[in-house]
Amino acid sequence: MAKGVTPKSEDYARWYTDVITKAEMADYGPVKGTMVIRPYGYGVWESIKEAFDKRFKETGHVNAYFPLFIPKSFLSREADHIEGFAKECAVVTHSRLKSAPDGNGVVVDPDSKLEEEIIVRPTSETVIWSMYKKWINSYRDLPILINQWANVVRWEMRTRLFLRTSEFLWQEGHTAHATEQEAREESIQMLDIYQEVLEQILAIPVLTGLKSEAERFAGAVDTYCIEAMMGDKRALQAGTSHYLGQNFAKAFDVKFQTENNTEELVYATSWGVSTRLVGALIMVHGDDKGLRLPPKVAPVQIVIIPIIKNDNSLDAIEKFLEPFLTELGEIGIRFKLDDRQKISPGFKFNEWEMKGVPIRVEVGPRDMEGGTLFCARRDTGEKKSYEIESAATELGQLLDEIQTNMFEQALKFRSENTFTVDNYDEFKKQINSGGFIRCGWDGNPDSEAAIKKETKATIRCILLNEKTKDKKCIYSENPAKHEVIFARAY
């Protein structure tokens, strides 16, 4: 591992990829735009996944799996939907390869051309709704509350590790309801769960809101989102929850019989978060020493580094540590004893800091003499000795404190970089130095488009508890219809 990463202040984009590759989170795949999620990065994703999955199940959802392949015709059923995804779909046209005539490798066998071409799912609304049509007959079949953990493919021109790759992992919930109200409540409920997991587990503060028409999901009536501020003050959409109305029910003719024996189209929602959250985690918490992981998602929460003086001192250290390690295990703390020989402690310190481990414990002769452990926390860099008898409990509490502190730090950063602005000149000036801008908008897509063209800033969300009284639109100066957050986004 080469020393250090490019400082954030020097080149943020490079810092980001440096951290990912040096912390061994991910690597580039052989096909352009693809990414290998390495064990350490996948460990983080697993923690995130677990937190969401638990809450989905608590709210009555079940997991299922739908196919990767979608008939091309399905994509054309919902006009807006196809419009949104057509430009980035991978298409399967053939089913076979054969040896090349010149003997060099393989070529596509022209005889295997498919009658109907197959799309690799960019999202699963269409396959799922084709199945819901089969499964839904009466109001007694509703609601259907299904989630799937899957990979999807969106053929992207410009990709970045975790943030935008041609293939990514995500979770997509697809629900069907008898009434509009129930579906709307579902989409809000899932938005709340997203906010809860981001703030409590990933320690990332988010704004919740509604997308403008321009930013809305193709095929949705309303798109709700959670937006987070990254370390370079740009916005990142961290999750979305859509109220789909009856759009997909119409497209796939999904009707149900009501209690009164009438026929009605079902109401739908869909909602998703992706491995993009790992990217968010890196950008919100990372520093010039590398990753900083909130304890609740850290694959290793405490790393223990023995300071070895001679050949048999490792044995002595292990014996000294034994009761402490047992207790850590009992409390359920994920720890690792880094007993690699021939690697200097200093190297290990830097390596585990790069990997963002929340607490480092050093144990050497001095500690064994005094019955203590020397500990350093990653979030603040603070170092302190603990009595070994009580260390496990105290470090457990320290992990909670680190979790809270990291959220507070991120929240403070966002507050310091959120500005309320009421004239366009100030808006333009502010947007150039980054951050979120809170202001009025007349609701006209033309003003939104003009602002985007002139400043590259987009409406990240329409605030849910907006206050429009006496506000005017930042662009047109007409009375504001909405209070919104503008920012440059990923």
Place this chain on the structure above:
RNA sequence: CGAGGUGUAGCGUAGUCCGGUCAGCGCACCUGCUUUGGGAGCAGGGGGUCGCAGGUUCGAAUCCUGCCACCUCGACCA
């Protein structure tokens, strides 16, 4: 998909203008000894069809032609 740029060991690179001990350096890797409280030292060692394919030449990493890949900047996106 438009405009620039770059391809030399796993990574980063020197050399390319001016063909001829130019295939070198740093990191990483392997072996041994000494080390170990903030990226250890010394000694030895392995690894490269110089992006690919042609061409010019006695001779090409170096010159010419074509292709491919990647990066940066613009339009589209979770």
